[in-house]
Amino acid sequence: MSSPVDEVLLRSLAPNVLGVLVRRGADFAAAEDAVQDALVEAVRVWPADPPRDAKGWLVTVAWRKFLDATRAEVARRRREEVVDTEPTPGQASGVDDTLQLYFLCAHPSLTPSSAVALTLRAVGGLTTRQIAQAYLVPEATMAQRISRAKRTVAGVRFDQPGDVATVLRVLYLVFNEGYSGDVDLAAEAIRLTRQLAAAIDHPEVAGLLALMLLHHARRASRTAPDGSLVPLAEQDRSRWDTASIVEGVAILQAALARDRLGEYQAQAAVAALHADAPTAEETDWPQIVEWYDELVRLTGSPVARLNRAVAVGEADGPRAGLAALAELDDALPRHAAVAAYLHERDGDLETAARLYVEAAHKAPTLAERAHLTRQAARLNNRRDRS
Structure with a gap:
């Protein structure tokens, strides 16, 4: 009985096989086409006849595919020279x-x-x-x-x-x-x-991997059963992927220990602080502000400054957050949404509701638009009852 092909294995081998063909003299475009053809052939053949050496099999088949395509273009002498120097099939470079x-x-x-x-x-x-x-x-x-x-x-x-x-x-x-x-x-x-x-041994590569793992750990809790967005503060933290959080934090700590701070490490540090808080109320906002200060220093990013304003509003109160927000261009994406949130925290429900409506009109996705519209409706209902 045949077994299904391991697609993850195929994908992991693809770049190495492509690299072998390029080093043998194939141009990138033709080599990439040949590798794709070999992957298709593997899906067809391997379930009934799995190879002992998966990479060697793919190299052999991809090289033959490349040669077939090259021979079909007989007018191109340079590629014919590549054909004349065909290496032994199946020899996969260790590089x-x-x-x-x-x-x-x-x-x-x-x-x-x-x-x-x-x-x-x-x-x-x-x-x-x-x-x-x-x-x-x-x-x-x-x-x-x-x-x-x-x-x-x-x-x-x-x-x-x-x-x-x-x-x-x-x-x-x-x-x-x-x-x-x-x-x-x-x-x-x-x-x-x-x-x-x-x-590659690079702390920012590790920082990006940690950031991805920490964000991905919260994926299951980001949407409600009806598909609506669930803000971080309202997420069910029991649904967070603890194993991914532990791995992400460990990778981040090792990267930070090398004292070569970069933007992805700083972003991962913010994500780790959110992941470390048992509840939203126990989030270490002052430390998050410090990490956003580092991120702003590293990148000067307006988005980092916007997120910092939110963190300042949580750490030092909504008016401090609004003061930080006032320094930024109100044309920034999500600026109106942040302003709405901080005004709501400050008790100005009328302004907050108006800004939520404005933010909804600017939202890039239907899910965000629906979420912001519900926020505006919620505040308007509160005002009507008061």
């Missing part, structure tokens, strides 16, 4: 090329959306259809996006150093997409970040 693939797929010449798509396909091993479903776009649209991205990086040398910060931004973009279609992008981002952490 792990995963890190260089991360750098290549997050190349600065790519747009963020293209870098995300190429990373998911080349490093993550996802099919174009899966990526298209995850981003709720037609498969043809995603295929064009990936093709353009592959053409863009076609001339980039494989041995050039890459920018870790760019790779981390791409992975964080993947993580923030969450779940859609048949691919859980948050889980996929965690898997890819684990893979990156195994390939």
Whole structure:
């Protein structure tokens, strides 16, 4: 009786197989197509005839796929020269090329959306259809996006150093997409970040992995059975994933001990303080403010300043939070929602209700819009009864 193919294993092997083909002389676009063809072949063949050496099997099949495609283009002499120097099939290099693939797929010449798509396909091993479903776009649209991205990086040398910060931004973009279609992008981002952490010893890579784990630990409690959003303070903390929290905190502590603080470590420290509080009332808000101070120092990010205003409002009172908020541009996303919350905390229900309505109109998702609209209705009902 045949057993199903381990898709996680296939995805984990994909970047190494791609790296082998590129090092053998294949151009990136053709090599990536060949690897995808090999993965499809593995899904078809392995259930009935599993290989002893999964990576070696994929290298052999992918190389043959590449050679078949190359031979079909007889007019291109340079590729014919690659065919003439065919190495022994099945010999998989012991070099792990995963890190260089991360750098290549997050190349600065790519747009963020293209870098995300190429990373998911080349490093993550996802099919174009899966990526298209995850981003709720037609498969043809995603295929064009990936093709353009592959053409863009076609001339980039494989041995050039890459920018870790760019790779981390791409992975964080993947993580923030969450779940859609048949691919859980948050889980996929965690898997890819684990893979990156195994390939490079960098405290910010560890910081991002810790941040993802700590956020992901709260996933089950973020929405009610009817799909409505549940704010952090109202979440059922018994539903948080304790194992992910413990792992995330341990990874973060090890990263912080290296005394090379970065933005992802600072964000993870905030998430850890939320995870450590038995109840919302016991949250260590003064320490969270200190971490946001570090984050603002590191990045100057307006979003970090906005979140800091919320933390100041919790630590020092709503008027202190409003004073911090007054220093920021009111065109910032979520500015009206934060102002509404702080005005409600300060007892100004009329202003808060008006701002919740304003925030609802600006909300980027239907779930957020519905949540903010309910907040406005709740306050208006309170005012009507008083």
